[in-house]
Structures are given as structure tokens and as C-alpha cells.
Amino acid sequence: MSLIINGNSIGTDKEGFLTDLDDWSEQVAIMLAQQENIQLTELHWEIINLLRRFYQNYQLSPAMRPLVKFIAQELAPEKARSIYLLKLFPGSPAKLASKIAGLPRPDNCL
Amino acid sequence: MQFSLLILGSPYSSQSVGTAHRFAEATLESGHSLYRIFFYHDGVYCGNQLSCPPQDEPNIPAQWSALAAQHDIDLVVCIASALKRGVIDSDEAERYEQSAANLAANFSISGLGQLIDANIHSDRVITFGP
Amino acid sequence: MAPKRTLIVCRKPPYGNALAREALDVALTAAVFEQPLAMLFIGDGVWQLLDQQDSAGIKQKNHSKVISAFPLYELTELYIDADAMQQRQLSHDHFVVAVKPLAADELGDFIARFDTVLSF
Amino acid sequence: MTLHIVNKSPDQTQCLKDCLRVFRPGDGLLLIEDAVYGALVNSPYAALLQNRPLVYALIADIEARGLSAMDTGSIKRINDKQFVDLTVQHSPVQSWY
Numbered sequence: 001m002s003l004i005i006n007g008n009s010i011g012t013d014k015e016g017f018l019t020d021l022d023d024w025s026e027q028v029a030i031m032l033a034q035q036e037n038i039q040l041t042e043l044h045w046e047i048i049n050l051l052r053r054f055y056q057n058y059q060l061s062p063a064m065r066p067l068v069k070f071i072a073q074e075l076a077p078e079k080a081r082s083i084y085l086l087k088l089f090p091g092s093p094a095k096l097a098s099k100i101a102g103l104p105r106p107d108n109c110l
Numbered sequence: 111m112q113f114s115l116l117i118l119g120s121p122y123s124s125q126s127v128g129t130a131h132r133f134a135e136a137t138l139e140s141g142h143s144l145y146r147i148f149f150y151h152d153g154v155y156c157g158n159q160l161s162c163p164p165q166d167e168p169n170i171p172a173q174w175s176a177l178a179a180q181h182d183i184d185l186v187v188c189i190a191s192a193l194k195r196g197v198i199d200s201d202e203a204e205r206y207e208q209s210a211a212n213l214a215a216n217f218s219i220s221g222l223g224q225l226i227d228a229n230i231h232s233d234r235v236i237t238f239g240p
Numbered sequence: 241m242a243p244k245r246t247l248i249v250c251r252k253p254p255y256g257n258a259l260a261r262e263a264l265d266v267a268l269t270a271a272v273f274e275q276p277l278a279m280l281f282i283g284d285g286v287w288q289l290l291d292q293q294d295s296a297g298i299k300q301k302n303h304s305k306v307i308s309a310f311p312l313y314e315l316t317e318l319y320i321d322a323d324a325m326q327q328r329q330l331s332h333d334h335f336v337v338a339v340k341p342l343a344a345d346e347l348g349d350f351i352a353r354f355d356t357v358l359s360f
Numbered sequence: 361m362t363l364h365i366v367n368k369s370p371d372q373t374q375c376l377k378d379c380l381r382v383f384r385p386g387d388g389l390l391l392i393e394d395a396v397y398g399a400l401v402n403s404p405y406a407a408l409l410q411n412r413p414l415v416y417a418l419i420a421d422i423e424a425r426g427l428s429a430m431d432t433g434s435i436k437r438i439n440d441k442q443f444v445d446l447t448v449q450h451s452p453v454q455s456w457y
Binding site: 116118150151190191221222223225226227229230234235237239240 | 243244246258259262265266269270272273275356358359
Binding site: 247251283284344352355356357359 | 361362374375378381382383384387451452453454455456457
């Protein structure tokens with residue numbers, strides 16, 4: 001699987017996670033989001049940038065609970081709720097947002 | 111009592127895998143049950159069905175498969191340990207676009223949550239270090 | 241079912257063997273499943289806690305960065321072998337997270353309080 | 361009471377020494393695999409292990425290594441089923457390797 005951006009092919013796995021994390025760019029994020037039928041707004045970007053910071057700090061793709069805690073710490077308590085994240089990234093927000101933010105596939109816990 | 115085992119050693123490199131197998135048999139002979147055997151670290155190689163030992167050495171993956179089939183024991187290789195070491199089932203092979211799968215019969219590939227679950231449901235979790 | 245008290249004992253230094261990192265993954269998973277958990281760093285395991293680790297040169301993931309995420313995973317029951325710390329002339333300032341010291345004569349009783357000990 | 365299981369020879373790793381630092385009266389100690397060399401009365405580590413109650417060594421490992429006829433002093437030799445019994449009688453069980 002791959003995305004084509006400006007004529008360059010960018011590898012992803014079948015679920016859309018980047019093969020090479022260094023390929024990530026804002027444009028890649030927009031395309032990854034489009035594949036999930038998500039139109040990125042400023043509120044999405046706020047979470048995406050936060051996830052990238054989380055990964056930089058901890059080298060982990062977060063599970064829901066630590067992500068929520070990190071949001072409370074870094075953004076605002078009212079955004080540190082799974083309902084808020086579900087609205088932006090429906091389904092499994094931590095996994096979906098991690099994918100769009102160019103983080104590695106989270107370890108399959110189950 | 112209900113036991114689960116955590117196996118970390120590599121078959122054919124560490125005796126610990128054999129010790130764990132004898133221990134598993136002894137628990138069953140003593141009337142206990144085995145809830146799950148969780149293979150982590152190099153232990154995941156126990157799930158490689160492509161092992162081809164000489165005829166006068168045990169086929170370790172086949173031994174575990176047989177024990178599991180006979181006593182209905184859950185054999186789980188940790189997905190994070192297994193995938194990077196090239197132990198893979200057909201679902202994961204498809205996901206990662208690999209040409210083959212090699213997980214031995216009666217093993218499943220799953221996450222560390224299965225170790226946590228085994229701990230919750232067992233009276234004892236015994237670790238066999240590499 | 242009553243939650244089981246589980247202790248992860250870390251005895252290996254980081255990087256030389258994957259077990260050090262794999263122990264952290266077990267801890268993170270237990271945290272995600274909201275299982276009560278404590279960790280004890282003994283012997284060479286205390287080296288895992290050093291801050292200032294920079295593993296880029298050996299192309300491995302940074303061990304201390306993962307440990308620094310522990311508070312976000314609510315992993316706060318962290319204990320250290322005070323003797324091992326002293327032998328290596330380490331102080332709490334060297335560490336990436338807060339850990340509670342246990343003296344040699346406390347270790348055995350401490351370990352015995354748990355239902356399961358997973359040792360790495 | 362804790363059961364400690366050690367599987368490396370005392371010269372190979374710190375694990376026996378680390379284990380004995382946390383060992384309490386009443387705890388059990390089982391030597392398996394390469395750790396059974398430590399069970400010999402003539403081992404340099406005999407002083408650490410002899411004449412303590414509740415120290416065991418696996419017979420299969422003693423036999424495999426050609427140590428059957430050697431003196432293991434006060435250390436009790438047990439079989440695999442007795443190994444299981446020890447893990448039933450003790451909690452928690454900690455492995456040192």
C-alpha cells in the first residue's frame with residue numbers, strides 16, 4: 001500500500017500506518033485522515049501535535065488512558081475526555097490519531 | 111490449583127524450555143490445571159513450526175502443541191516478541207504482507223494482555239527464565 | 241475476583257538484553273488493564289533508572305524515556321534496592337522518576353507481600 | 361513464604377547472591393538447571409547454602425550433570441512433582457536467572 005504525494009510514493013501497511021516514520025508531514029497527515037473520512041480541523045491538529053510530542057518524550061504510542069492524562073496536563077481538562085476524542089477520531093481514537101500523527105502502530109495489547 | 115507459565119528461554123539454546131515442559135507435565139500429573147502458557151522474549155521461538163531437529167532430539171514446538179491438544183491448554187506467543195523475531199500466523203502474515211506463516215498448531219499469537227489475564231485467573235504464575 | 245498484587249522485579253541493566261525493556265512493556269500493559277502493580281529495581285536493574293540515557297548511537301529505543309512515562313500510566317509504586325544504589329554511588333538526582341528506597345533487610349518482607357512476582 | 365527458584369550456577373551470574381540477600385527464614389530455595397552445582401558440599405558456595413532449612417535441588421538436573429554420587433549435604437533432592445508441590449506450598453514464587 002502507498003500514498004502518492006507530489007509524485008512521491010509513501011509506503012503504509014494495510015491499515016495505513018506509515019512504513020517509514022520519517023515520511024510523515026502535515027500533507028501526509030491530511031491524506032491519512034482523508035482515508036478515514038476525517039477532515040482535519042484545528043482541534044484535530046491540536047491532538048495530532050500533542051501525540052507527536054508524546055512520542056518524542058516517551059517513544060510510545062499511547063493507550064487511551066495515558067493520552068487523556070497527557071491532554072489534561074498539556075492542553076485543557078475539558079479536552080481530556082474520551083468522548084471529546086471519539087468525536088474527533090471516531091472508533092478507537094488513540095489508535096486512529098496515532099496513525100494520522102505518524103506514530104508506530106500501538107502494541108496490540110489484547 | 112490453576113497454573114500459568116511464563117517462558118522466556120529459546121528452545122535448543124536454553125534448558126529452561128525443557129524444564130518448563132517437565133514442570134507442565136508434572137502439574138497435570140499432580141491433578142492441577144494449566145490455564146495458559148505464555149511465551150515471551152526468545153520463548154516465542156517455541157511456536158516456530160519450521161523447527162527441524164534431528165530425529166534423536168525432541169521437536170520442541172511439536173511437544174508443546176501435543177500437550178496443548180491433549181489437555182486443552184492455551185499456548186500464546188506474545189505478538190510484540192514474535193513478530194520481530196519472525197514467528198507469525200497467517201492473519202499477521204497478511205497484515206504485514208509476508209509470503210508465509212510459521213506459527214505451530216495449537217499456538218495463538220496475542221498481546222501482553224494475555225499474560226495479565228493469566229495472572230488474574232491463575233493461582234500461580236511460574237517464570238522459567240532464559 | 242480479588243485483584244492480585246503483582247510485583248515486577250527488574251534485575252538487568254538496559255540495552256544489553258531485551259528483558260529490561262520487555263519488563264517495562266509488561267508494566268505498561270498491566271497499567272492499561274488497571275491491575276495494581278509495583279516495580280522493584282534491584283542489583284544492576286537500578287541502571288535502568290538513570291536519566292541522560294541517549295541510545296541513538298546504538299539504534300535502540302530509549303529506555304529512560306519509557307520509564308519517564310510511568311506517571312502518565314499511573315505506575316507510581318516504584319521501589320529501589322538501596323544497597324545497589326549505594327554500591328554504585330547513585331543518588332535520586334540521577335534518576336528519571338521518583339523511586340522509594342528499600343533497605344536490604346526490608347526487601348524479603350516486601351517481596352513476600354505480593355501474590356505474583358514476575359522477574360526480568 | 362516466598363519460593364525462590366535459581367537456575368544459574370553461582371559462578372555464572374549474581375542471581376544466587378541477589379536471591380540470598382532477600383531470602384528470609386522460612387522461605388524456600390530451589391536450585392535447578394546449572395544452579396545445582398551450588399548444591400555440592402565441595403562447591404565454593406557451600407557455606408551459603410548448606411545447613412539452611414528448605415533448600416532443594418532437582419534430581420533430574422543433578423543426575424544429568426554426573427553429580428549423583430557427590431555429596432549435597434543438607435540439601436534435599438526432589439523430583440519434578442515435588443517441584444510442583446513446592447510451588448503450591450509457597451507464594452509468591454520468584455525466579456532468579
